[in-house]
Amino acid sequence: MKQLILILMLLIALPIAAQQSITLEECYNFVTINYPLAKQSQLLDAQNKLDVEAISTSKLPQFNFDAQATYQSDVIEIPIPNANIEGLNKDQYRATLSVNQLIYNGGLTNASLQVKSAQLKTKRKQVEISLYQLKQQINQLYFSVLLTQKSELLLNAKQAQLEAKLIEVKSGIKYGVILPSSDKILEVELLKISQQSKELESQKATLIATLSSLISQPLNALTQFQNPLIETQIQSDLNRPELELFQLKKEEIDNSENLLSKQNSPKLHGFATGGYGNPGLNMLDNSFQTFYTVGVKFNWNIFDWNSNKKQRESLLINKDIVDNETEIFKLNINIELNQQQQEIDKIENFIASDLEILNLRNEVLKTVDSQLKNGVITSSVYITELTNLYEDENILIKHNIQLQLAKANYNVIKGQ
Structure with a gap:
């Protein structure tokens, strides 16, 4: 008994699971997370971490090992007779280990880290913009699916109406009220509806498969696409990610x-060098010996022919270029918004006319329906x-x- 109840529960749950639903906003969220480009944010973070670690090593001690062996054609000699000082060997050997420690560089390292941080934010925002630009593609696919769904419902309603009318016509033919073969015309129209239905199914399947690939979510013909209620806010400010970029x-x-x-700031290093060689620091001792030196080194580039200043002036021009790009972007976006608003107004006027046309069509069809029942007209007129x-x-x-598509695109263009 328990097994039977479990099977029944599964059979009830399967249609519910199969008829999943999805919204336009969920599609936006899925593409932001699942689209392959989204992985670049993680790659950029990993790359930036390595760059930061590499720059930070400038604060750590730097070790250098050097070794050399040389043979000289001549060496220093002491011109003192009977000094009993042995001359240097023409073959000389030396191995040294040096340690350099940065003490002060005017904040150059921290400035480099700040540049890397700023570059990371810029690159991440560029990824965000590329993902944001997919929204209009999602709009097109999503509302195209909605259109096929509603067209299917309307086609099914027409089919049901024709099937009911076919029963009436066959009854009328049987009693001699309606001309023979009138039912054949209705049957032909039902076959055409069947063809149209299959074409819609194929079109819908293609659209759903494309959207499913784009957002990396399992969608099928049973998925219910929720009809969004979209409103536009004409007076609100632009909120596009490009402006943040x-x-x-x-x-x-x-x-x-x-x-x-910071590049021309004074720099102070501490250093220490230890070595072993022949000769050592004592040039008069012609033997292998150990030696070491310690000290500090100060460096300051006090004149670079204004190279640094010119580079900074060039950067300021880049700032003006960015301001100009911002102005152009806002201008183009406002033009797009005006065009989209005109499209919305045009379609709203069409809808008002459509409703008037449908009222007239319904009145005409009622008259034709009555005429068909009384045998005044043929099925062809009714079908028309x-x-x-x-x-x-x-x-x-x-x-x-x-x-709805125009309003959704308007909101995407505006950044809402």
């Missing part, structure tokens, strides 16, 4: 300028008017979907 570029320029200003009504209903559905 322009600001990040300016911050990156500021950090690069700061780095350049029914098809006209169906096509106009399909146009209304198409305009409604186009209106």
Whole structure:
């Protein structure tokens, strides 16, 4: 008994699982997470971590090992008679280990780290922008699927109406009220509807498969695509990620300028060198000996022919370029928004006309339906008017979907 109950529960649950639903907002979220480009953010983080570690090593002691063996054609001699000082060998050997420790470099290392941090933010924002630009592609696919779904429902309604009408016509033929062969015309139309239905199914399957690949989510013909209620906010400000990118570029320029200003700062190093060789530091001792030196080294490039200053001035020009790009971007976006708003207004006017047309079509079809029942007209006339009504209903559905698509694109363009 328990097994039977379990089987029944599974049979009930399967259709529910199969008829999953999805929203437009969920598609946006899925593509942001699952699209292959999204992985670049992790790669950029890993790359930046390595760059930061490499730059930070400048604060650590630097070790150098050197070894050399030389043969000289001549050596230093002491010109003192009977000094009993042995001359140097012409073959000489030396091995040294040096340690250099940065003490002060005017904040150059920290400035380099800030530049890397700014570059990471810029690159991550560029990835975000590329993902954001996929939203309009998702809009096109999502609303195309909605259109096929609603077209299927309308086609099914037309089929049901024709099937009911076929029963009436056959009854009328049987009692001699309607002309023979009128039922054949209806049967032909039902076959055409079957063809149209298969074509819609194929089109819908292609659209769903494309969207499924784009967002990396399992979707199928049973998936219910929720119809979003989209409103546009005409007066709100632009909120596009590109605007944030322009600001990040300016911050990156500021950090690069700061780095350049540190490059000519005074630098102080401590060093120590230990070695073994012949001769050592005592040139008069012609034997292998150990030696060492310790000290500090100060370096300051006090004049570079204004090279650093010119590089910084060049960066300031880059800032002006970014400001110009920002201005151009806003101009183009506002043009797109105006065009999209005109498209929305146009479609809304179409919908108002569609509703008037449908009211008239329904009145005509009622009259034709009555005439067919009384044998005044043929099935062909009825089919013509029914098809006209169906096509106009399909146009209304198409305009409604186009209106939602136009509003969704408007919001994407605006950054809402």
